[in-house]
Amino acid sequence: MSTTEFNRPIRVLVAKVGLDGHDRGARIIATSLRDAGMEVIYTGLRQTPEMVVNAALQEDVDAIGVSILSGAHMTVFPKIIALMKAKGLDDVLVTGGGIIPEQDMEELSKIGVNRLFSPGTNTHEIVKYITEWVKQHRNF
DSSP states (O other), X not given: OOGGGSSSOOXXXXXXXXXXXXXXXXXXXXXXXXXXXXXXXXXXXXXXXXHHHHHHHHHTOSEEEEEEOSSOHHHHHHHHHHXXXXXXXXXXXXXXXXXXXXXXXXXXXXXXXXXXXXXXXXXXXXHHHHHHHHHHHSOO
């Protein structure tokens, strides 16, 4: 399923949260999503969870993808989930990737973070996951 089968392009916010200054992977993902027909909003470096959630709300996104390599995933993702709940964003996909141990991925899944991707994941797999999730959970 391509994103062109929807009434509008899937909108994805790609974010780098905290002091993590390495954004090459996030830019590759953003380009891959855009090449697949999605509309991508890239927040740039050094965002706070509050900035990410506010941008997601303002941009009316279908998904938030957080790239995190700093090891702060067990702080960043719970904060994003809590802020989303407080603002009523309960139908937006929260995904991401980076250096995240499997055990932490399982814990984050329990609080509402969807699938997380490790470095080296094929970008087509990420596109497929987001597209299928949006098809199942959003009103397209």
